[in-house]
Amino acid sequence: MAEEKERPRTIEAVGTAPFEMALGPTWTRFFEGIKEEKIFGTRCKKCGRVLVPARPFCPRCFEPMEEWVEVAQEGTIVTWSYIDYTYFGLEDDMIPVVPATIKLDGTDTSWWGVIGGFDIKDFDLVAKKVKVGGRVKAVWRKEKRGCVQDIEYWKVIE
Numbered sequence: 781m782a783e784e785k786e787r788p789r790t791i792e793a794v795g796t797a798p799f800e801m802a803l804g805p806t807w808t809r810f811f812e813g814i815k816e817e818k819i820f821g822t823r824c825k826k827c828g829r830v831l832v833p834a835r836p837f838c839p840r841c842f843e844p845m846e847e848w849v850e851v852a853q854e855g856t857i858v859t860w861s862y863i864d865y866t867y868f869g870l871e872d873d874m875i876p877v878v879p880a881t882i883k884l885d886g887t888d889t890s891w892w893g894v895i896g897g898f899d900i901k902d903f904d905l906v907a908k909k910v911k912v913g914g915r916v917k918a919v920w921r922k923e924k925r926g927c928v929q930d931i932e933y934w935k936v937i938e
């Protein structure tokens with residue numbers, strides 16, 4: 781039997797580093813749209829796919845994506861999860877949360893969002909209402925900051 785190695789000594793610490801991220805022209809235009817309750821994608825002239833959020837180039841064809849398309853604010857749940865415990869970066873009042881990926885109508889990618897608008901503390905109700913393939917629509921915050929959280933949640937369409 782191998783001799784058990786001694787664990788190295790560690791110290792627990794949490795560090796933070798405030799930073800600003802330059803959005804660049806594509807995401808700047810995308811988030812200006814979000815402020816006006818519009819969701820924009822860009823269409824690839826080669827493969828025809830519409831990607832959301834808007835991208836400066838098609839990651840499949842490497843072609844510039846210069847055609848802007850305002851897309852639907854309704855879509856289909858591709859996958860979802862239920863988080864009922866806190867972990868690094870989440871505050872207690874953010875839990876539970878139902879993150880999902882949503883394929884907006886007329887687009888070719890899934891976008892991240894949070895399902896809400898009903899009592900999500902009731903897991904049985906969540907499991908009943910939230911389905912892969914289920915329909916959702918964007919619900920916007922009144923006060924906007926030009927970021928993805930301007931969509932307060934995605935409401936299940938029944």
Ligand SMILES: [Zn+2]
Nearest residue numbers: 824827838841
């Ligand atoms: Zn393409």
